Structure formats: C-alpha cells, structure tokens
Amino acid sequence: MSEFKNISGIACILDIDNIDTDQIIPTEYLKSIKKFGFGEFLFDGWRYHDIANINTPTSSRSLNQDFILNQAPFNESKIIITGKNFGCGSSREHAVWALRDFGIETVIAESFGDIFYNNCFKNGVLPIVLNQDKLLMVKDHVSNESKLHISLVDKNIVIKNERIAFEVDSGMLDMIITGQDEVDITLSISDKIKSYESNRLKHKPWLN
Amino acid sequence: MKTLYDKLWDDHVVEDLGSGDHLVYIDRHFLHEVTSPQAFDGISKKNLKPWRLAANIAIPDHNVPTARGQNFELESIEDEVSKIQIIELDRNCNKFDIPQFDINSEKQGIVHVVGPENGFTLPGMTIVCGDSHTSTHGAFAALSMGIGTSEVEHVLATQCLRIKKLKNFRINLLGCPRDDVTSKDVILYVIRSIGTDGGTGHAIEFSGDYISSLSMESRMTICNMSIEAGAKVGLIAFDKITESYLSDKVQLDKSEYDNALEYWKSLSSDSNAKFDKEIDIDVSKIKPQVSWGTSPEMTSDYDSCVPELDQNSDKYSTYKKAIEYMGLKEREKLSDLTFNKVFVGSCTNSRIEDLRSVAAEIKDKRISESIEEALIVPGSGQVKLQAEKEGLDKIFIEAGFSWRDPGCSMCLGMNEDKLSPGDRCASTSNRNFEGRQGHMGRTHLVSPMMAARIAIHGGIPHE
Numbered sequence: 032m033s034e035f036k037n038i039s040g041i042a043c044i045l046d047i048d049n050i051d052t053d054q055i056i057p058t059e060y061l062k063s064i065k066k067f068g069f070g071e072f073l074f075d076g077w078r079y080h081d082i083a084n085i086n087t088p089t090s091s092r093s094l095n096q097d098f099i100l101n102q103a104p105f106n107e108s109k110i111i112i113t114g115k116n117f118g119c120g121s122s123r124e125h126a127v128w129a130l131r132d133f134g135i136e137t138v139i140a141e142s143f144g145d146i147f148y149n150n151c152f153k154n155g156v157l158p159i160v161l162n163q164d165k166l167l168m169v170k171d172h173v174s175n176e177s178k179l180h181i182s183l184v185d186k187n188i189v190i191k192n193e194r195i196a197f198e199v200d201s202g203m204l205d206m207i208i209t210g211q212d213e214v215d216i217t218l219s220i221s222d223k224i225k226s227y228e229s230n231r232l233k234h235k236p237w238l239n
Numbered sequence: 240m241k242t243l244y245d246k247l248w249d250d251h252v253v254e255d256l257g258s259g260d261h262l263v264y265i266d267r268h269f270l271h272e273v274t275s276p277q278a279f280d281g282i283s284k285k286n287l288k289p290w291r292l293a294a295n296i297a298i299p300d301h302n303v304p305t306a307r308g309q310n311f312e313l314e315s316i317e318d319e320v321s322k323i324q325i326i327e328l329d330r331n332c333n334k335f336d337i338p339q340f341d342i343n344s345e346k347q348g349i350v351h352v353v354g355p356e357n358g359f360t361l362p363g364m365t366i367v368c369g370d371s372h373t374s375t376h377g378a379f380a381a382l383s384m385g386i387g388t389s390e391v392e393h394v395l396a397t398q399c400l401r402i403k404k405l406k407n408f409r410i411n412l413l414g415c416p417r418d419d420v421t422s423k424d425v426i427l428y429v430i431r432s433i434g435t436d437g438g439t440g441h442a443i444e445f446s447g448d449y450i451s452s453l454s455m456e457s458r459m460t461i462c463n464m465s466i467e468a469g470a471k472v473g474l475i476a477f478d479k480i481t482e483s484y485l486s487d488k489v490q491l492d493k494s495e496y497d498n499a500l501e502y503w504k505s506l507s508s509d510s511n512a513k514f515d516k517e518i519d520i521d522v523s524k525i526k527p528q529v530s531w532g533t534s535p536e537m538t539s540d541y542d543s544c545v546p547e548l549d550q551n552s553d554k555y556s557t558y559k560k561a562i563e564y565m566g567l568k569e570r571e572k573l574s575d576l577t578f579n580k581v582f583v584g585s586c587t588n589s590r591i592e593d594l595r596s597v598a599a600e601i602k603d604k605r606i607s608e609s610i611e612e613a614l615i616v617p618g619s620g621q622v623k624l625q626a627e628k629e630g631l632d633k634i635f636i637e638a639g640f641s642w643r644d645p646g647c648s649m650c651l652g653m654n655e656d657k658l659s660p661g662d663r664c665a666s667t668s669n670r671n672f673e674g675r676q677g678h679m680g681r682t683h684l685v686s687p688m689m690a691a692r693i694a695i696h697g698g699i700p701h702e
Contacts, residue, residue: 046556047556047557047560048554048557049435049436049534049536049557051534051670051672053651053670053672053673053674053675054672054673054674057674058651058652058653058675059653061273061274061301061653062273062302062318062320062321062323062324062653063320064276064277064280064323064324064327065277066277066280066388076673076674076678082660082678083674083678085320086319086320114557115436116435116436116439116469119435119436119469120371120466120467120670120672121370121371121651121670122274122369122370122371122385122386122387123273123274123387124274124277124369124387124388124389125388127387142436142439143439144436144439144469145405145439145440145469145470145471146371146384146385146386146387146471149386149387149390149402150387150389150390153387153389153390154389200258200259200403201258202256202257202258202260213389213393213401214281214282214285214287214392214393214396214397217262217393217396217397217399217401218396218397220254220262221397223253223254223262224253224262224264224290224397224398224399227253227264228264228291228398231264235363235499235502236495236498237361237489237491237495237496237498237499238266238361238364239293
C-alpha cells in the first residue's frame with residue numbers, strides 16, 4: 032500500500048443502484064489463491080461478451096465496446112461514481128482487489144454494503160458516501176469534465192471553485208493515507224487480549 | 240436496558256480503541272477454501288501462528304464437486320484451479336494444525352449447515368467466517384457476521400476484530416402464515432419490503448410470535464438472508480426451541496451445561512430495550528414469493544406480474560436492466576414463465592426440513608418435460624445420511640431429480656454445477672444477481688416447496 036494524500040484523475044459514472052460484488056468480480060476468479068492480478072476481470076460480465084474463465088487470457092476475449100470502462104478515457108478511470116448500496120452481497124475482498132488492481136482509488140456512492148465498505152479501507156481504496164444532492168453535483172461536473180480532484184487531508188472533492196465536503200472516519204482514513212498494518216497494531220496490545228481470554232474462561236469455561 | 244445485540248457486543252469488547260473503534264473477541268472462526276488462502280499466506284509472511292487453534296474449524300464447500308461419491312481423490316477434480324484451492328486448504332490446515340472436515344469426511348458440508356449441527360455454533364458466541372452468509376448462526380443468539388479476507392487474517396493472528404458497533408433494528412414478525420408460506424417466503428417478503436439496503440449499518444433482530452413458532456432450521460433461513468437486506472448481523476433470541484435443538488449436539492458435562500444454560504437464558508432483548516429502528520410485519524398476509532429480477536428485493540407474490548416500468552421512477556434504469564437480463568416483458572404474468580432448471584440447496588435451504596418439504600410435494604410424481612435438470616444438493620453429509628434414512632433420496636430420484644453430495648454447488652456455480660446462458664432456474668438459494676449461477680443464467684429465488692412445485696409443473700402453478 033502506498034502512502035497518498037490526494038486522488039486526481041478520470042472519473043466514470045455507473046448509474047445503477049445495488050451493484051453487487053458478484054458484478055464487480057464474478058465467482059470464477061475467486062478460485063485464485065493470490066491477492067493480486069484481478070484488475071483485468073473487474074466487472075467481467077459487463078466488460079466482455081464471453082464467459083468468465085480464469086484460464087482464458089483476456090487479450091483473446093471479446094470486449095463489450097458499449098461498456099464505459101472499455102471506452103477512452105474511462106479505461107483509465109481512477110474514480111467510480113455510482114448510486115446506492117454499491118458492493119452489496121458477497122463478502123469477497125476480491126471485489127476491492129479488482130478495483131485496486133484496475134487502478135480505482137475511490138468509489139463515490141450514496142451508500143455501500145457494510146462488508147465491502149470495511150474491505151476497502153484494508154486495501155487503500157477510499158469509499159466516499161455523499162447524499163443525493165452532493166452526488167448529483169459531482170455527477171453533473173463529471174459529465175462535462177470527466178476529471179475529478181479529491182483531497183483526503185481536507186476531506187473534500189474539488190469542483191471548479193467549489194469544495195464538496197465528505198465525512199469519513201479519521202482512523203480509517205489514516206489507514207489509507209499511511210497504509211499501516213492492523214495486525215501489527217492489534218498485536219501491540221496483545222496483553223489486553225490475553226487478559227480478556229483468561230477472564231472469559233473463568234466465567235464461560237464451555238467456550239474453550 | 241439492553242438489546243440482545245448490545246449484550247453480545249458488551250460481552251466481547253476487549254478494548255475501546257477510540258472514535259467508535261473497538262477490539263472485539265471472536266469465539267468461533269469457520270474457514271473455507273475460497274477466502275482463506277491469502278489470509279494463511281499473510282500470517283505465514285509475518286511468521287505468526289493462529290492465536291487460538293480451538294477457535295477454528297475448516298471445511299471445503301464452495302468448489303467441491305457434488306457428484307463425487309465416497310473416497311474421492313482430490314486429484315480427480317477436473318477444474319485445475321478449483322483443485323489447487325481445495326489442496327491449499329488441506330495444506331494450510333496441516334501446516335497450522337487447524338481441524339478440518341475434509342472432502343471425504345462424513346461431516347463435510349456447507350460451513351453454515353455443518354457448524355450448527357455439530358455444536359460448533361453456540362448461543363452467546365461471536366462467530367465469523369469469510370462468507371457473508373455467516374449471519375445464519377445469529378439464529379442461535381450468537382453475534383455472527385461475514386468478514387473479508389484481511390479480517391480473516393486478523394482473526395487468525397489476533398483472535399479479534401477491529402470494528403464499530405452497529406445500530407439496532409427489530410423486525411417483529413406477527414401472526415400465523417398460510418400453509419404454503421415458509422420462512423423463505425417470509426424473509427424474501429421482508430427484503431422486498433425494506434430493500435436490499437434496508438438493514439445496512441444495523442444488526443437486525445427478528446422477533447414476534449411467528450419467530451417463536453419456528454424450528455431452528457427455519458430460523459437459520461431467516462438469519463441467513465438478513466445480509467440480503469443489507470444487515471451483516473441477523474439475530475434471534477434464545478428460547479426453548481434453541482435449547483431443545485442443542486440438547487443432543489453440545490458435549491458438555493452436566494455442571495458446565497447448567498452453567499451455560501443459565502447464561503444462554505439471558506440472551507434476549509430486555510423488555511424496554513431501545514431500537515434505532517423497528518417495524519411490524521403481519522405474516523398472515525404474505526403469499527408465496529418469487530423473485531423476478533437481479534436483486535433479492537426484486538421479488539413479487541407468486542400470482543402477480545413483472546412490474547411496469549415507470550420512466551419517472553428512480554428505479555427505472557435498474558429495473559429496465561434487470562427485466563432485459565431476465566428475458567422478461569413488463570406486466571408479464573410470473574405464472575406464464577417456463578422453467579428449465581431447478582436447484583434445491585445452498586446454506587439457505589439445504590437442511591433436512593427443506594428436503595422433507597420437497598419430498599412431500601414430489602412424492603409419486605415426475606418432473607415436468609420442460610425441466611432439463613433438477614438438482615438436490617444436501618447441505619452436509621449428516622443431512623444426506625438422514626435423508627437417505629428416511630428414504631427421501633428414492634423419492635427425489637424417482638421424480639427425476641439428481642441427488643448429489645454436499646457443497647455450495649449451483650448457488651454460486653464455482654464447481655461444475657452451473658446454469659447455461661438463457662437457462663431459467665427456480666432456486667432455493669439466496670442471490671439472483673446477474674451471472675450468479677452461471678453466465679447469463681436467470682435465477683428466480685423461491686422456497687423449497689415452490690421449487691418442488693415448479694419442478695413438477697414446469698412453471699409457477701396457478702391456484
């Protein structure tokens with residue numbers, strides 16, 4: 032995870048509600064035991080005409096030219112703007128890995144699936160929640176400009192001379208900015224876990 | 240005054256980390272082959288071992304072939320990539336000494352079926368798994384949720400999760416349902432009513448006299464699909480039915496059991512507990528449900544029609560895309576659709592009660608000529624054994640169903656059990672997303688009873 036403080040780049044609009052993680056990355060690619068290399072399969076069912084197959088090189092596949100991520104300049108998108116409940120459904124972290132590997136650094140939506148939302152922060156992808164009015168302003172801007180600038184430190188999206196503020200938990204944002212490892216942080220207070228455990232077994236010995 | 244969720248939460252907080260973050264202790268961790276390899280790799284790279292071995296139980300379920308018989312050799316899995324994943328789980332379990340019900344164990348099956356039936360799921364526990372349908376175990380008054388792979392790694396390494404507390408949402412399910420309405424219809428109706436994001440950010444507690452009347456199997460179906468309403472946590476209070484289910488599954492000596500039981504009896508919401516959101520639903524008004532679209536909220540009564548598109552509605556583009564994908568017409572009667580596939584299985588509906596319900600519908604009948612394939616995939620080896628003891632397998636086979644070995648199967652089509660493009664399938668699973676059961680496949684979510692009726696009639700039967 033690299034340290035970064037701003038996101039600047041092409042933004043594409045996927046104007047559909049409830050985009051589930053099966054659409055972001057189909058089940059076929061969950062057979063991989065790796066954590067990287069999912070970018071070419073992002074939105075596979077919409078990006079290609081043929082059936083998803085982890086063994087088929089994507090260069091030989093039939094691209095759906097009508098899909099926005101196959102069209103310049105959106106094939107280099109860093110930002111996705113969408114509707115309600117993005118990332119609902121399956122807990123597969125592969126969905127975030129696919130977004131990250133494609134080059135998506137932030138998704139702006141009206142709301143997110145809970146598990147997906149948490150998974151984003153573990154992988155340096157920022158999920159931004161905006162209310163309908165603010166989301167509409169951002170969409171209007173992107174329809175004309177296609178580029179967007181976001182300041183993580185100031186927690187706002189820059190549109191011409193305006194700043195659209197967004198809220199995000201500071202601790203979680205820090206994880207994205209610094210790329211710190213949660214396991215290391217938790218293990219630094221392992222004495223607390225041990226003390227909880229010994230107390231637990233005293234009161235609930237059936238949980239051993 | 241606390242809700243059930245508050246009680247479970249308070250009992251497991253190790254440390255308040257500030258700004259809403261808490262370190263929460265995890266009692267039980269289920270693992271399967273799909274979301275664990277990268278997590279095992281993560282702890283290996285850090286030279287760590289699982290924090291508490293006894294917390295973990297691993298079971299291959301997502302990829303496993305379902306026509307494999309006994310003494311199956313992993314080498315004979317045709318899909319090379321699936322094979323590697325199942326072998327990798329074996330390897331990691333051996334390396335880290337994690338208990339596993341492997342592919343040939345008579346206890347193997349879908350983690351959310353195997354856990355409860357073997358007493359690994361207990362009231363008052365915190366339970367996690369890298370699978371969103373972990374909400375299933377909430378039926379036992381356990382705080383249970385699906386997590387991502389980074390969190391699987393975190394739980395393996397620390398036995399804890401760093402999470403924020405959810406809000407409390409209670410859904411009171413009241414009254415007595417029609418004979419042809421099952422808990423699957425009720426949860427589909429709930430999802431349709433509150434939407435697939437209706438429970439986002441909340442733990443949903445299901446209560447009311449309808450819930451009290453349900454078996455544990457039916458309660459698991461309800462909690463299983465709370466995630467389809469956006470809630471990663473579904474909960475049901477402990478009661479006599481929970482106690483009776485556990486009585487032959489828990490291996491504790493008398494004094495330990497009495498001690499546990501006394502605690503379990505406290506696992507319900509206090510009478511004056513405050514909920515952030517609360518709704519009542521009269522289940523007597525619910526008809527059998529059939530999903531028509533590509534999200535579980537796109538569900539209707541079995542005797543109704545595909546919705547009409549309204550250009551002024553904010554759902555217009557989403558509905559239009561769904562209707563096109565599903566090969567439907569606006570206002571088309573659902574009972575006019577012809578089905579060619581039926582799938583009975585998944586962590587939602589593959590327990591013995593579900594199989595009995597199918598058998599009762601199809602006994603001495605044959606599947607319709609329009610049905611090219613009808614699969615029945617039991618949720619576990621134990622469910623399979625019980626069904627065969629009761630002679631259900633003969634009923635299924637005589638009716639024209641294919642009786643399989645346990646696994647997730649066509650719920651998500653990671654193994655060979657997939658829909659082909661254009662197939663229309665009545666499925667007892669939980670997700671009707673585009674391509675979920677196979678590329679360009681069309682899924683209609685139904686109860687086991689409705690799936691059986693569709694198998695016999697080739698379509699949704701009229702009154």
